[in-house]
Amino acid sequence: xxxxxxxxxxxxxxxxxxxxxSYGRIAACRDVSFSLYPGEVLAIVGESGSxxxxxxxxxxxxxxASGGHVSYRMRDGVTRDLASLGEAERRxxxxxxxxxVHQDPAQGLRMAVSAGANVGERLxxxxxxxxxxxxxxxxxxxxRVEIDVARIDDAPRTYSGGMRQRLQxxxxxxxxPRLVFMDEPTGGLDVSxxxxxxxxxxxxxxxxxxxxxxxxxxxxxxxLLSHRVMVMKGGRVIETGLTDQVLDDPREPYTxxxxxxxxxx
Amino acid sequence: xxxxxxxxxxxxxFTMHLQGGIALPVVxxxxxxxxxxxxxxxxxxxxxxxxxxxxxxxxxxxxxxGRIGIRHRGEVIDLxxxxxxxxxxxxxxxxxxxxxxxxxxPRVATIDVxxxxxxxxxxxxxxxxxxxxxxxxxxxxxxxxxxxxxATFSGGEQQRVNIARxxxxxxxxxxxxxxxxSLDAANRAVVVELVAEKKRQxxxxxxxxxxxxxxxLIADRIVDVTSFAAAA
Numbered sequence: 001x002x003x004x005x006x007x008x009x010x011x012x013x014x015x016x017x018x019x020x021x022s023y024g025r026i027a028a029c030r031d032v033s034f035s036l037y038p039g040e041v042l043a044i045v046g047e048s049g050s051x052x053x054x055x056x057x058x059x060x061x062x063x064x065a066s067g068g069h070v071s072y073r074m075r076d077g078v079t080r081d082l083a084s085l086g087e088a089e090r091r092x093x094x095x096x097x098x099x100x101v102h103q104d105p106a107q108g109l110r111m112a113v114s115a116g117a118n119v120g121e122r123l124x125x126x127x128x129x130x131x132x133x134x135x136x137x138x139x140x141x142x143x144r145v146e147i148d149v150a151r152i153d154d155a156p157r158t159y160s161g162g163m164r165q166r167l168q169x170x171x172x173x174x175x176x177p178r179l180v181f182m183d184e185p186t187g188g189l190d191v192s193x194x195x196x197x198x199x200x201x202x203x204x205x206x207x208x209x210x211x212x213x214x215x216x217x218x219x220x221x222x223x224l225l226s227h228r229v230m231v232m233k234g235g236r237v238i239e240t241g242l243t244d245q246v247l248d249d250p251r252e253p254y255t256x257x258x259x260x261x262x263x264x265x
Numbered sequence: 266x267x268x269x270x271x272x273x274x275x276x277x278x279f280t281m282h283l284q285g286g287i288a289l290p291v292v293x294x295x296x297x298x299x300x301x302x303x304x305x306x307x308x309x310x311x312x313x314x315x316x317x318x319x320x321x322x323x324x325x326x327x328x329x330x331g332r333i334g335i336r337h338r339g340e341v342i343d344l345x346x347x348x349x350x351x352x353x354x355x356x357x358x359x360x361x362x363x364x365x366x367x368x369x370x371p372r373v374a375t376i377d378v379x380x381x382x383x384x385x386x387x388x389x390x391x392x393x394x395x396x397x398x399x400x401x402x403x404x405x406x407x408x409x410x411x412x413x414x415x416a417t418f419s420g421g422e423q424q425r426v427n428i429a430r431x432x433x434x435x436x437x438x439x440x441x442x443x444x445x446x447s448l449d450a451a452n453r454a455v456v457v458e459l460v461a462e463k464k465r466q467x468x469x470x471x472x473x474x475x476x477x478x479x480x481x482l483i484a485d486r487i488v489d490v491t492s493f494a495a496a497a
Contacts, residue, residue, distance in 0.1 A: 037350065195371040206385075228349050242324065242349040249326045253282035260283060 011073060013038050013179055013211050014059065018068035021054050028054040030235045031068070038178065041205060041212040043226035043243065045219060045258070051235035052215045053183060059213060060100055060181045061090055072179075095125045099172030099180035103187040105164035109156050109171065115142060116152040119171050126175060141170040145200060162193035166200065173204065182214040186221055198224050219262055223247055231255050267336060268298035269438050269469035270322060275331035275345065277317055278495065290495030291317045295331065297488045301437065304460060304470040304483050309490035315473045318490065319440050321345075322471065323362045324352040335359060335438065357385070360438045363431030365446060367415060367423040375401070375418075375426055376411040382434040400429040404455055421447045432459050439463060441472035445479050457482045 012035035021029040029051040036042055044052045057063035059070055061082045073079045075097060085093070094100070102108040109118050119138040120128075128134050139149045145166035147159075156164050165185065172180060185201065186194040202225055205212055216222055222229050222243055229246045231239040231254065239252045250256045276293040280286060292314040299305045307315040320326040321344075322333055328345035335342050337359045342351060356362075361382075373381075379397035384390060401411060404425040410418070415426045424447050431439070441460075445453045453476070460483045463470060474480040480487075 040350075199372045227353055241327075242352055244325050245327060245349075245352075248320070249279075251280070251327070256282050 010037075011079075012036060013073050014213070015071045015079070016059060016068065017071075019055065019058055019065050019070065020067035021051075021058060021063065022066045027235050029058065032230075032237055033068075034230065034237075034240070036179075036211050036213065038211050039209045040228065041210075041214065041226040043222035043229045044213065044215045044232060045217060045222050045229055046232035047217060047258075050232040052232050054235075055232070056181055056183055056213065056215045060098065061085075061093075075178075092126075095122060096175045097177050097179065099177040101165075101168055101172055101180060101182040101185045103184040105156065105161070105168040108168040109164065111157040112155055114153045114155055115147065115159070115167055118156060118167060119174050122171055122175050137174060138170075141174050142167075144204070145170045146196075160193075161189055162197060165189065165197055169201070169204070173208065173210075176208075177210070179211045179213075182212060182216075184216055184218075185214065186216075186218065201225060219247060219258060231258070267341075268334070269301055269336050270297075270299040270471060271332075271334035271336075271341070272297055272318075272322065273332045273334070275318075275321060275333055276329050276495070277314070277321060277326060278329055292490070292493040293330075293495040295321075295493045299438075299469045299471050301467040301469050302464050303485040304464060304472060305486045305488055306472050306474055306480050306484040307490050308480075308487050313490045314493065314495075315490050316442055318493075319362075319442055319471065319473060323360060323440055324356070325362075359436055360440065361431055361434055361436040362440045363428055363442060363444050365424075365443045367427040367430075371416065372414055374412045375406065375415045378415060378426060379429045379433055382430060386434055397429065397433060400433055401426070403459075404429055405452060421449065421452070424448060425452060428456060428459070432463070435466070437468055439468055439470045441470060441474075443473055443475065445474065445476055453479060 014036040017033050019029060019032040020027065032055055044055060046052045054063065058065045070082045071079050072082060100108065116135060116138040119141050120134040123134050123137060139152055142149055142152060147163055147166055156167055159167065186197055189197060198221060205225065214225060226243045229240065229243045230237045231246065231252065233254045239246060239250065239255045246255060247259055250259045273296050275295040277291045279289040279291060281289060295318055297305065307318060309315055317326055321328045324344050331345060333344040335344055335355055337355045342355060344352060344355065376394055376397050379401060380393035383393035383396060398411065406422060406425055415423050418426065428444055445456050448456065457479060460470065472483065474483065
């Protein structure tokens with residue numbers, strides 16, 4: 001279903017080359033390479049301990065790799081090695097061109113300040129200083145993620161889990177990022193709330209032409225949102241390809257096990 | 266004339282790792298072509314591999330050997346070896362697929378489910394919805410249902426929504442997997458009409474149809490899949 005919004009640009013946005021991470025003798029992630037193109041949604045699936053979250057942290061520059069490189073094509077068109085960026089440049093990237101949606105919204109939001117401030121804060125960080133415009137943009141984004149604007153002055157700790165997650169998404173998207181990392185974004189939610197969030201994400205991703213790296217253990221999420229999937233096990237990518245191909249015609253024993261473990265809808 | 270679909274010696278085997286690694290050969294030596302404006306129907310008993318062949322041509326199943334040539338924007342792409350990105354581009358611009366069942370997205374209104382391929386292709390929403398409405402109307406889906414998600418519809422209604430979604434984009438290749446299976450006579454006749462229109466537009470179609478009468482009405486040529494049976 002996620003077949004819309006791909007584009008023809010033939011230059012990758014994010015490139016991982018032989019990424020590895022070890023903790024002493026334990027290899028959490030081994031030799032992962034791929035390219036992500038603008039507008040492309042890549043799902044990383046696997047069970048806990050497969051290395052998918054470690055990989056996400058390395059890709060998003062939050063964890064130093066033991067080996068390999070991540071490079072990113074900046075807004076000026078120049079592709080840079082993340083390790084070569086200074087701290088200030090990295091922070092700017094995180095505030096503008098990248099988003100990160102955590103499984104637990106409390107990690108991505110400031111729970112005690114208003115929803116409007118949560119969204120507006122990202123704009124102020126990139127130099128917006130007109131209160132009226134910031135508030136206008138914040139209310140616009142609350143509407144887009146289906147939060148009643150009447151709740152703009154309430155703090156997210158008064159919000160339900162689904163609303164918090166939608167607010168976290170608004171906060172991430174307000175600066176118009178080109179790449180968003182997502183770590184089990186539907187993980188802690190009720191099934192009905194999940195469906196709504198997935199539908200919202202799916203539309204926003206297509207409309208805004210976002211590139212997304214999404215970590216999930218839920219194959220239904222991967223099917224609904226992603227174009228491509230990487231299956232990880234024991235720190236390695238064991239199978240990769242078009243999402244519907246990998247899920248409908250899995251080749252590796254572990255992928256077959258994963259797919260056969262889904263309850264029929 | 267260059268064929269739109271040119272399959273040469275394609276083969277497919279499933280290896281079932283959870284069942285002790287047994288190999289399940291499905292088809293081998295699959296070879297045929299489909300020209301613009303013709304509808305080729307795959308025939309053969311259940312389990313002969315008809316759907317598998319359709320899925321291989323859509324890039325949904327991998328192809329273990331041979332070649333699946335697809336004419337895409339003036340050049341030939343081998344889907345058996347294409348990169349995922351290329352396969353997605355081919356699906357967006359060249360190959361449509363009407364599956365047996367609608368894989369409904371929760372919460373999306375029927376009219377938008379049908380209009381979505383046009384919007385993805387760059388058409389504005391009002392025009393896309395207008396064309397979706399026309400097609401739903403032809404397929405006898407009453408207007409009061411258009412704003413509802415199709416998840417709660419009957420099997421026949423869902424299939425008609427699925428057909429509308431599959432037929433709406435103007436793609437040069439269309440794959441049809443049992444498009445009339447759970448339809449009544451009136452709606453079967455609509456599908457036959459839609460296929461005839463696509464032929465006149467030069468669309469190359471490959472179909473699986475069990476109903477003899479429908480097959481007779483839409484098929485220009487029949488390819489017998491039993492000749493591609495893989496030796497077990």
